[in-house]
Amino acid sequence: MKRIRLTFKDGQAQIQAIGFQGPACLAATKGFERALGTVTSDVKTAEYRQAEHAVDADRLSER
Amino acid sequence: MSHIAAIDLVISDLPLVEAVITDLGGVVVDQSTYTWYGRNVGDSRDAVFEALEIEGVTRGVCAKAFRPAGWKPGDYEGGIVRLPDGTYRLVWDSWSTGRNLDAAFGKGGGRIKDHMGAALSIREAARQGLRARKTIEADGTVAVDVFVEG
Numbered sequence: 001m002k003r004i005r006l007t008f009k010d011g012q013a014q015i016q017a018i019g020f021q022g023p024a025c026l027a028a029t030k031g032f033e034r035a036l037g038t039v040t041s042d043v044k045t046a047e048y049r050q051a052e053h054a055v056d057a058d059r060l061s062e063r
Numbered sequence: 064m065s066h067i068a069a070i071d072l073v074i075s076d077l078p079l080v081e082a083v084i085t086d087l088g089g090v091v092v093d094q095s096t097y098t099w100y101g102r103n104v105g106d107s108r109d110a111v112f113e114a115l116e117i118e119g120v121t122r123g124v125c126a127k128a129f130r131p132a133g134w135k136p137g138d139y140e141g142g143i144v145r146l147p148d149g150t151y152r153l154v155w156d157s158w159s160t161g162r163n164l165d166a167a168f169g170k171g172g173g174r175i176k177d178h179m180g181a182a183l184s185i186r187e188a189a190r191q192g193l194r195a196r197k198t199i200e201a202d203g204t205v206a207v208d209v210f211v212e213g
Contacts, residue, residue: 002211006184008177009204010169013070025065028211035187036180037073044066 004029006036013037072176074151076183077126080143083178088132089141089167097128097142099156126151131167139164141172177205184209 017025153172188195
């Protein structure tokens with residue numbers, strides 16, 4: 001199951017999107033980011049990039 | 064995991080902050096001042112107060128004040144200060160009896176913000192029709208897991 005994990009420590013918040021494929025994770029966390037405050041950094045992980053490459057490869061194979 | 068975002072928590076819901084302070088054992092009081100030593104006391108200096116040119120015990124600035132459990136008259140209090148943009152900031156003097164505020168609410172109100180953030184996350188999950196679970200880890204980290212179907 002996909003999961004959004006929000007952690008709070010010493011007044012600092014972090015959001016992790018787990019199990020999402022590519023840009024879908026950005027959409028999934030947007031509402032939470034808006035509810036909490038201001039995003040100060042946003043790091044895409046290897047999982048995000050792998051999914052993005054897979055989408056690109058699919059598009060190329062369709063041509 | 065596919066991405067990680069860091070967020071500066073913004074305090075914009077006064078009733079929610081009041082509820083969190085109460086849950087943490089504090090008492091919220093209706094007063095526009097809060098007790099502290101003075102303007103230039105050690106680590107309590109705050110750019111907001113510098114900018115607003117607040118002197119001594121502040122007046123007419125706080126939306127509310129709050130006290131930790133065990134507070135006695137004369138002990139320092141915390142202030143929930145309304146900023147010009149409509150958001151709020153938690154402030155207190157961390158010296159002397161202000162250490163009681165640090166102990167109860169975390170340095171800079173960290174524990175208040177942590178639980179406020181969790182409450183906002185659970186509220187947002189409910190708005191989206193998602194199931195959420197709050198846990199507190201051994202190191203004090205407050206975590207909310209939101210489960211997304213599909």
